[in-house]
Amino acid sequence: MSDYATFLERKAQQNTGSGFAPLWMPNFLFDFQGALLEWAIRMGRAAIFADCGLGKTPMQLVWAQNVVEHTNKPVLILTPLAVSAQTIREGAKFGIEIQRSRDGSVPANLTVTNYEQLHHFNPANFAGCVCDESSILKSFDGSLRGQITEFMRQMPYRLLCTATAAPNDYMELGTSSEALGQLGHMDMLNRFFKNDQNNSKVGRHYGQGLKWRFKGHAEVPFWRWVSSWARAIRRPSDLGFPDGQFVLPSLGETEHEVEAETIAPGLLFPLPAVGLKEQREERRRTIRERCAKVAALVRDHDISMVWCHLNDEGDLLEELIPSAVQVKGSDSEEWKELAALWFVGNKCVCAEPLFSAKLAIWKSASDVTHSICESTISPTNTAGRNGLRRSEQNTTPTDDGATAQTPNTGRGSRRKSRRIGNETRTLDGHGISGNSDSRSNSTTPSWLPRAGDAPFVKPEDQEIAAQSDTTLTTATRRAESADSSVPHATSGSGSSETTPNCSAGPRCICGYRSGRRILISKPVMFGWGLNFQHCAHVTFFPSHSFEQYYQGVRRCWRFGQTRPVQVDVVSTEGERAVLANLQRKARAADDMFSRLVAEMNHALAIGRGTTFTTQERIPAWL
Numbered sequence: 275m276s277d278y279a280t281f282l283e284r285k286a287q288q289n290t291g292s293g294f295a296p297l298w299m300p301n302f303l304f305d306f307q308g309a310l311l312e313w314a315i316r317m318g319r320a321a322i323f324a325d326c327g328l329g330k331t332p333m334q335l336v337w338a339q340n341v342v343e344h345t346n347k348p349v350l351i352l353t354p355l356a357v358s359a360q361t362i363r364e365g366a367k368f369g370i371e372i373q374r375s376r377d378g379s380v381p382a383n384l385t386v387t388n389y390e391q392l393h394h395f396n397p398a399n400f401a402g403c404v405c406d407e408s409s410i411l412k413s414f415d416g417s418l419r420g421q422i423t424e425f426m427r428q429m430p431y432r433l434l435c436t437a438t439a440a441p442n443d444y445m446e447l448g449t450s451s452e453a454l455g456q457l458g459h460m461d462m463l464n465r466f467f468k469n470d471q472n473n474s475k476v477g478r479h480y481g482q483g484l485k486w487r488f489k490g491h492a493e494v495p496f497w498r499w500v501s502s503w504a505r506a507i508r509r510p511s512d513l514g515f516p517d518g519q520f521v522l523p524s525l526g527e528t529e530h531e532v533e534a535e536t537i538a539p540g541l542l543f544p545l546p547a548v549g550l551k552e553q554r555e556e557r558r559r560t561i562r563e564r565c566a567k568v569a570a571l572v573r574d575h576d577i578s579m580v581w582c583h584l585n586d587e588g589d590l591l592e593e594l595i596p597s598a599v600q601v602k603g604s605d606s607e608e609w610k611e612l613a614a615l616w617f618v619g620n621k622c623v624c625a626e627p628l629f630s631a632k633l634a635i636w637k638s639a640s641d642v643t644h645s646i647c648e649s650t651i652s653p654t655n656t657a658g659r660n661g662l663r664r665s666e667q668n669t670t671p672t673d674d675g676a677t678a679q680t681p682n683t684g685r686g687s688r689r690k691s692r693r694i695g696n697e698t699r700t701l702d703g704h705g706i707s708g709n710s711d712s713r714s715n716s717t718t719p720s721w722l723p724r725a726g727d728a729p730f731v732k733p734e735d736q737e738i739a740a741q742s743d744t745t746l747t748t749a750t751r752r753a754e755s756a757d758s759s760v761p762h763a764t765s766g767s768g769s770s771e772t773t774p775n776c777s778a779g780p781r782c783i784c785g786y787r788s789g790r791r792i793l794i795s796k797p798v799m800f801g802w803g804l805n806f807q808h809c810a811h812v813t814f815f816p817s818h819s820f821e822q823y824y825q826g827v828r829r830c831w832r833f834g835q836t837r838p839v840q841v842d843v844v845s846t847e848g849e850r851a852v853l854a855n856l857q858r859k860a861r862a863a864d865d866m867f868s869r870l871v872a873e874m875n876h877a878l879a880i881g882r883g884t885t886f887t888t889q890e891r892i893p894a895w896l
Contacts, residue, residue, distance in 0.1 A: 306328075362374060581797055
């Protein structure tokens with residue numbers, strides 16, 4: 275029985291259930307941030323579902339510092355990989371000491387690490403834990419979710435921060451509730467939802483998965499219960515504060531439907547793909563057409579964020595856009611962090627050995643118009659990059675792979691505006707014709723690099739390269755407490771507002787000075803937490819993950835962005851069902867925020883159950 279009691283104690287949630295009065299509320303916080311923080315600190319275990327750019331990073335740092343001062347014990351902050359360095363920079367900007375650890379050590383009272391390193395840490399060393407981008411908990415049976423929940427189980431102070439709490443279904447809120455020590459996931463389902471697996475009309479008899487729906491009386495109590503441990507905010511006015519400078523610029527979303535060169539086996543003409551298997555086959559079969567369209571779309575933008583999902587997509591995109599840098603999962607952590615710093619304009623990579631192969635490609639394209647930073651390139655050094663990728667061989671693939679020839683872009687493309695979500699609208703000032711249905715008969719666009727051609731260099735870049743060095747300008751500054759450390763950008767097609775000094779002497783070629791920077795990556799790596807307000811152009815291949823789409827767009831379209839943002843969604847006719855699913859999930863996410871905001875003043879606390887204090891007795895007959 276003693277072993278069983280130990281087991282139960284280990285599984286039990288820390289149930290103090292209350293926090294304390296704030297000990298430190300710095301003056302750099304906005305009024306709505308102060309209100310959210312005071313509530314979260316007094317709660318002790320809480321979730322802040324705040325939209326992108328509302329300052330979750332400074333809020334979680336202030337929350338953690340209050341816990342440290344109250345308990346005199348450290349707090350661990352968990353973030354996605356690329357966000358750890360950004361969190362440290364944010365702490366330095368606000369005068370909060372925070373250090374990074376990857377081996378389980380506790381170098382400071384505020385220690386930050388990425389989720390993948392959590393297994394190195396001992397929860398007994400910390401008084402509290404912050405989960406940044408806590409939507410990682412949404413997987414019901416994921417091993418990482420279980421590890422995080424187990425790690426926080428005995429901590430009295432816990433904070434979850436994310437902009438996408440339940441991107442797929444309301445039931446995903448149960449994982450956040452369980453991590454905070456509220457109702458467990460299954461307890462939540464049994465209290466508020468009904469299982470329809472025995473209903474022949476909506477259950478598995480029609481080939482569908484397990485379905486849950488609200489009980490007839492439970493929808494309003496459910497949202498009030500969530501509001502008892504979470505606060506949702508899309509803009510300051512949701513909490514009764516003036517929006518002020520927290521007003522988003524317009525967002526233009528344009529769908530480009532590319533015609534496939536080949537048709538699925540057994541069909542006479544293209545049809546929407548049915549089921550995941552057909553949709554995946556369609557995606558792989560149309561890689562060349564879709565990537566060529568994206569390459570055409572980014573040519574008129576100095577700074578672009580190009581999202582992809584497949585390695586083959588990223589490799590081909592990098593070949594078609596030689597000025598771009600790709601970050602893939604197999605790259606080292608050092609490469610990923612350097613690429614992020616380069617893209618936001620915080621780092622010149624002309625002297626970085628990891629970028630030597632990429633710099634050799636840039637150098638060959640810019641010898642005529644650019645001087646090179648001193649001590650820049652060692653063309654034979656390819657350390658840290660697993661050798662040269664296909665794009666670093668300066669070749670362009672063909673349909674048969676035999677000769678360096680420009681790929682065919684297909685028989686044409688249809689472009690039309692499509693609204694995804696309730697806060698989007700099409701821009702008229704970007705050459706977008708929402709009602710047009712134009713087709714191109716050209717099979718080989720003139721802008722694509724041909725065999726022997728140097729990569730494309732814009733005339734604006736040549737002019738910038740020919741000018742003398744200029745110093746950092748500060749036309750406008752972003753809000754002090756918005757969670758970003760990157761400079762704003764002014765009007766134009768993606769040019770940065772600031773023109774950083776590479777150094778006294780020759781000019782760099784990596785795009786740090788000229789502002790010509792294009793990043794290719796996957797949402798699963800760079801789609802969470804990073805601040806890319808300097809970028810006003812995003813391209814996307816649709817998938818069923820609304821969270822990836824929303825977070826990918828919101829890296830750029832976030833509070834602190836000063837320019838209209840253009841999003842180009844490139845798909846094929848076979849992917850119409852995927853786009854329809856994205857729209858459905860967008861409506862559900864918007865409805866969730868609306869219900870939470872409406873019910874925050876009517877919070878309903880529900881305990882996990884009765885706490886029994888009577889010691890169990892063993893029957894005499896045992």
